[in-house]
Every structure is written in C-alpha cells, then in structure tokens.
Amino acid sequence: MSTVHHAERRTRLGRVSRRDRATAHPGGGSTRWGLAILIVMVSVYVQTEASNFLTEANLQTIILNVSSLLIAAAAMMRLVVAGNVDLSIGGQLSLLSVLSALVARDTGSAVLALAVALGVGAVVGLVNGVAVRLLSISPLIVTLGLSFVYFGLAYAFSDSSAVFGLPTTFLELGLSRFAGIPTPVVIALIYFAVCAFLLTRTTGGVRRFAIGGNASAARSEGINVDRAMLSDFVFMGFTMGIVAVLTTARIQSGSADIGVNFELETLTAVIVGGVAFNGGAGRPLGVFLGVLLLGTIDAAMVFLGFADYYQQIAKGGILLLALAADQYARHRARMRTSAATADQGGKAKTHAARLGEMQLDTPSRGTLAARVDGISKNYGAVQALRDISFDVRYGEVTCLLGDNGAGKSTLIKILAGTLPPTTGDILINQSEEVDLQKTDNPREAGLETVWQDLAVCPNLGAAYNLALGNEPSRIRVGPIRVFDRKAAEEAALKRLASIGVNLSDMFRPLSDLSGGQRQSVSISRVVSEDVKIVLLDEPTAALGVHQTRNVVALIKELAESGAAVILVSHDIDIVQEVADHYVILNRGALVADARAKDMTPQKLVHLMAGLVDTEQPEKPTQLATS
Numbered sequence: 001m002s003t004v005h006h007a008e009r010r011t012r013l014g015r016v017s018r019r020d021r022a023t024a025h026p027g028g029g030s031t032r033w034g035l036a037i038l039i040v041m042v043s044v045y046v047q048t049e050a051s052n053f054l055t056e057a058n059l060q061t062i063i064l065n066v067s068s069l070l071i072a073a074a075a076m077m078r079l080v081v082a083g084n085v086d087l088s089i090g091g092q093l094s095l096l097s098v099l100s101a102l103v104a105r106d107t108g109s110a111v112l113a114l115a116v117a118l119g120v121g122a123v124v125g126l127v128n129g130v131a132v133r134l135l136s137i138s139p140l141i142v143t144l145g146l147s148f149v150y151f152g153l154a155y156a157f158s159d160s161s162a163v164f165g166l167p168t169t170f171l172e173l174g175l176s177r178f179a180g181i182p183t184p185v186v187i188a189l190i191y192f193a194v195c196a197f198l199l200t201r202t203t204g205g206v207r208r209f210a211i212g213g214n215a216s217a218a219r220s221e222g223i224n225v226d227r228a229m230l231s232d233f234v235f236m237g238f239t240m241g242i243v244a245v246l247t248t249a250r251i252q253s254g255s256a257d258i259g260v261n262f263e264l265e266t267l268t269a270v271i272v273g274g275v276a277f278n279g280g281a282g283r284p285l286g287v288f289l290g291v292l293l294l295g296t297i298d299a300a301m302v303f304l305g306f307a308d309y310y311q312q313i314a315k316g317g318i319l320l321l322a323l324a325a326d327q328y329a330r331h332r333a334r335m336r337t338s339a340a341t342a343d344q345g346g347k348a349k350t351h352a353a354r355l356g357e358m359q360l361d362t363p364s365r366g367t368l369a370a371r372v373d374g375i376s377k378n379y380g381a382v383q384a385l386r387d388i389s390f391d392v393r394y395g396e397v398t399c400l401l402g403d404n405g406a407g408k409s410t411l412i413k414i415l416a417g418t419l420p421p422t423t424g425d426i427l428i429n430q431s432e433e434v435d436l437q438k439t440d441n442p443r444e445a446g447l448e449t450v451w452q453d454l455a456v457c458p459n460l461g462a463a464y465n466l467a468l469g470n471e472p473s474r475i476r477v478g479p480i481r482v483f484d485r486k487a488a489e490e491a492a493l494k495r496l497a498s499i500g501v502n503l504s505d506m507f508r509p510l511s512d513l514s515g516g517q518r519q520s521v522s523i524s525r526v527v528s529e530d531v532k533i534v535l536l537d538e539p540t541a542a543l544g545v546h547q548t549r550n551v552v553a554l555i556k557e558l559a560e561s562g563a564a565v566i567l568v569s570h571d572i573d574i575v576q577e578v579a580d581h582y583v584i585l586n587r588g589a590l591v592a593d594a595r596a597k598d599m600t601p602q603k604l605v606h607l608m609a610g611l612v613d614t615e616q617p618e619k620p621t622q623l624a625t626s
C-alpha cells in the first residue's frame with residue numbers, strides 16, 4: 001500500500017536496533033539492579049558478622065525457602081501488571097494445603113492430591129475473578145473479604161490441627177532432588193521463567209500491560225478485558241495449587257496456618273521488584289530480585305539473632321519504602337508528561353501529510369460505505385437518539401454535528417460497536433458491490449475509531465499501541481502467540497511516516513511524548529489498508545494550530561484515498577473546510593442530512609447551535625442516490 005521511503009525506514013530502524021533493548025520491554029526500562037546491589041551488601045555484611053552466611057548450603061536454603069514465594073510472585077506479577085491484585089492467596093494456600101494433605105493421607109495418591117489442589121485452586125481463582133467482576137469494586141477489598149472465607153474453610157476442614165501421615169510419593173514432591181537441586185527450586189525457577197516469558201514476549205502479556213496502563217483504551221482496541229482478568233485470577237488460583245502441594249510436601253504436613261501473611265510477602269516481593277501497584281509497568285527480573293531480597297533478609301535476621309517479629313517489621317518497612325518509590329516514579333512520570341505536553345510541537349515535527357501515496361483498497365468515491373438504519377437509543381427514561389438514519393459514502397467526509405447533548409457521542413459509540421442500540425442497525429459494506437451487512441463488530445468490518453479522549457495506553461510505546469487488538473506474532477502455539485516486536489515497530493513507523501510524523505523511538509512510552517505526538521499516534525491508527533471507514537471524534541481538540549493543520553490535511557487525504565470519514569467536531573471552520581456531507585442532530589433527532597453544497601454558513605451555524613424545533617424538524621436534505 002504505502003510507498004514510505006524504504007531507505008529512510010532502514011536508517012530509522014538501524015538506529016532503533018542499536019537502542020538498549022530494555023526500552024523495548026513493555027514493562028519499562030528499569031532493571032532494578034539496585035536490588036541486586038542491596039542483596040550483595042546485606043550478604044557481605046552478615047558474612048562479616050557471622051562467617052558462615054555465604055556458604056553454598058546456606059544459599060541453597062535461602063533459595064529453597066523462597067521457592068514458594070517465587071512461584072506465587074510469578075502469577076501475582078501478571079495480575080498486578082494488569083491492574084489487579086489478589087489478597088486471598090494466603091487463605092488459598094492454607095485451604096489448598098489442608099485439602100491436598102487430606103486427599104493424600106486418605107487416598108495415598110499424590111496424583112489425586114495434586115489434581116485436587118490444582119482444580120480447587122483454579123475454581124477458587126474463578127470465584128475471585130467473578131466476585132471482582134460482579135461487585136465492581138476494588139479487587140483489594142473483594143479478595144481481602146474472600147481471604148477470610150478461605151482461611152475459615154481451611155480451619156474447618158482441618159479441625160484446626162495439622163494433617164500428618166502423608167504418603168512418601170507425596171512428600172517426595174517437596175523433599176526430592178533433581179540433578180542435586182531441591183525439586184521445589186527447579187520447579188520454581190522453570191515456572192518463573194515461563195511466566196516471565198509469557199508476560200513479556202507474548203501477545204497476552206503485552207495486553208496485560210495495555211490493560212494496566214489504560215483498561216478502557218485496551219477495551220476500545222477490541223481486547224476482552226474481563227476475560228483477561230478472569231483468566232489471570234484462575235491462573236493465580238491454579239498457581240497457588242502448585243505452591244500448596246510443594247510447601248505441604250516440604251514441611252510434611254497440611255496446615256491452616258501455612259498461608260498466614262503469605263499474600264503480604266508475595267505482594268511485597270512484587271512491588272519491591274518494581275511492578276507498579278496500579279498496573280502497567282514492571283519487569284520479571286526485578287520481581288525475581290525482590291523475592292531474593294526478602295529471602296536474604298529473612299536469613300540475615302536469623303543469622304544475626306533477631307527475633308521473628310523484627311523480620312515482620314523489616315518486611316513491612318521494605319513494602320512501605322517500595323510503595324513510596326512507586327509513588328515517586330509515578331510523580332516523575334507525570335512531570336515528564338506535562339513537560340512534554342508543554343513542548344508540544346517542538347521536537348515532533350509533523351510535515352505535510354503524505355497519505356496521497358497510499359492506495360486504499362476501497363470501492364470508488366460515492367459508493368455506499370455504511371448505512372445507519374433507524375437507530376434509537378434509550379438510557380432508561382432518557383431517549384438519547386430517535387430513529388436516526390443516514391448513509392455514509394466512500395471518498396467523502398461526513399460531518400456529524402449538533403449542540404451539547406444532541407446525541408453525537410451516543411451515536412459514535414453505537415457506530416464504533418462499543419454501545420448496542422435500543423433499536424436499529426448499522427450496515428457496513430464489506431465488498432466491492434453495494435452489499436450492506438449488519439455487523440456486530442464494525443472494527444472487523446473495516447471501521448476504525450479515533451476517540452476524543454485519545455484511547456491510548458500511556459505506559460506503552462507507539463509500536464505496542466498501534467498493534468493492540470491485532471498484534472503481529474512470530475510463533476503461535478495454541479492460544480500463545482509470541483509478539484513480533486520487529487514487525488510492530490516497522491508497521492508503526494510506516495503508519496506514522498505516512499502522516500508525516502517522525503518519532504525517534506517507537507517503544508518510548510507515550511507518556512513521555514507531547515500531547516500532539518500522542519494525538520498523532522492515536523490518529524495514525526486509521527492509516528491501514530484494512531481501514532475503510534474512519535470515525536474521528538473531535539480529533540483536533542487537544543492540538544495546537546500547526547498540528548490541527550496536519551490533521552485537517554490527513555482528513556482530506558484519507559477521503560481522497562478512498563476512505564469514508566465520519567468527523568465529529570465543534571470547530572465550524574474545520575467542518576466547513578472538509579465536509580462533503582452534513583448529518584446534524586438536535587436533542588436526539590436528525591435535523592439535517594445534507595450535501596455540503598446545499599448548506600449555507602448561516603444555516604449550518606443555526607443547525608449546529610440547535611436553533612431548530614425538533615418537533616417540526618427541517619426536512620433533511622436527501623443525498624443523491626448512487
């Protein structure tokens with residue numbers, strides 16, 4: 001499609017490939033090496049105080065002690081990155097420990113005990129996910145409440161006493177060694193590595209970062225946020241099944257006390273490891289170091305002869321410090337964003353749009369692209385839209401206008417497929433012939449929306465943002481798709497170049513860009529051969545004069561290249577410059593459906609201001625039939 005200059009693209013990609021790969025990571029660039037230094041400092045200090053700290057046996061013990069924490073943290077970081085949290089995992093651990101121990105003791109079967117732990121864990125996770133979804137309040141509160149339920153059940157099933165008499169096959173899961181290394185350590189390292197890979201390298205992982213960065217933007221890109229949340233809670237519960245079996249086998253008994261404070265330890269490791277408490281950022285290596293730090297501090301306290309409660313105080317202090325660091329990082333990011341916004345139009349030099357170079361594979365100008373057919377929408381007693389019908393044509397700009405409360409936003413949401421109409425249909429042409437089909441997913445039918453509130457994920461770069469919902473993948477194994485960063489980078493570069501935007505780094509988080517650059521990234525989403533109908537909701541609202549001219553040029557060129565453009569704007573000058581066709585609403589009713597040539601400026605101002613009697617609307621000017 002595009003004839004973007006290949007040499008230029010090569011040079012830019014060349015520059016990008018020399019960039020530190022860390023910045024291409026969806027969770028941000030910080031590797032938390034400070035934690036590694038802290039671990040070394042603590043270890044060296046304790047070694048000088050008690051000479052046998054840095055022995056191989058002690059290091060093995062430290063890692064064995066944190067193996068359960070490492071497994072739980074692997075699943076917890078996925079939840080937190082996507083903006084969720086599960087405070088019931090301590091209760092889950094207790095319940096699953098008791099259940100697996102009872103099954104192992106009563107049946108003698110390690111396999112059955114494992115199956116029960118994993119199965120019940122997944123069900124418990126599902127219950128958590130459904131409760132968070134249904135109650136629509138903070139997962140912190142919902143899972144805290146459920147935590148009491150799980151602890152209570154654990155005490156009830158175990159009669160408040162430890163379950164002993166476990167068969168050897170079960171105990172071996174926690175006590176055996178593999179190539180000289182304790183089995184729980186081997187399992188923890190493999191499990192963590194797999195989870196880290198899934199989070200940072202696959203489409204599903206990138207989506208978690210997108211959801212944590214801006215859930216509504218992710219939703220508007222077609223990502224099923226609720227399903228992702230449910231599956232993450234189920235995964236957390238399943239993971240707690242593994243943790244429960246390994247821990248129970250290692251300590252050779254099931255107990256309702258086993259999970260006390262476990263959720264706080266896990267959360268501390270994840271937050272200390274640099275995962276943002278509000279989601280959208282974090283790196284597995286940081287979490288790994290966070291887990292190691294907690295293990296090292298525990299061991300150090302024991303070596304230095306501190307009582308148990310000092311360990312609790314130390315961990316609480318570390319969690320508070322990590323949260324403070326998280327807040328500070330968020331403050332710095334906000335400052336960067338406002339500085340970049342103030343610099344709007346400075347570094348981001350947008351040039352004349354070069355969209356004319358693109359050849360959209362759309363039917364010829366004037367052909368019917370979409371038909372809005374009798375759309376009505378009620379919000380309870382409020383009738384926001386009343387029997388709206390009009391046509392949209394390829395190669396034309398349709399301006400959707402109206403005063404405040406006229407129903408424009410409601411109609412846009414219905415057109416974009418994010419809000420169902422009460423009655424009526426949206427019909428979209430999917431082939432060369434005028435063959436309109438009712439569609440439930442306008443996006444799949446080639447309709448792309450650029451939202452007024454810039455539905456972007458500020459924590460991700462242009463390459464990720466522009467790929468969301470339709471991510472390129474290199475390898476596919478079942479539902480797991482490995483994200484193709486190179487292809488995403490090239491596609492983003494190509495799209496931005498076609499509207500004359502030059503960003504030096506396609507992986508730089510959008511929060512670091514100016515408002516105009518973010519707007520450009522958002523708008524460039526429509527530059528694709530798959531996009532045939534473009535819906536722009538106040539696209540110039542956040543822009544300065546220079547960038548507004550670029551967007552106006554883009555709108556014209558989109559239409560010239562064959563796309564059908566639906567523009568919502570309050571800017572009468574822009575509207576008059578680009579419109580081929582007007583659709584004007586007033587208090588939910590259609591008051592004009594007119595060709596631009598039939599609309600005088602006075603009449604337009606009159607209609608836009610809502611100075612019409614909607615009970616006796618002006619006869620909408622009919623479109624010429626094609």
Ligand SMILES: Nc1ncnc2c1ncn2[C@@H]1O[C@H](COP(=O)(O)OP(=O)(O)OP(=O)(O)O)[C@@H](O)[C@H]1O
Pocket residue numbers: 379382383384402403404405406407408409410411
């Ligand atoms: N979720 C909602 N629940 C109830 N009423 C709503 C809802 N959304 C919109 N409305 C009502 O529907 C009518 C149309 O609102 P809408 O936001 O679509 O208008 P608009 O033309 O986009 O206005 P504006 O230009 O001010 O954004 C208004 O009376 C509004 O109060």
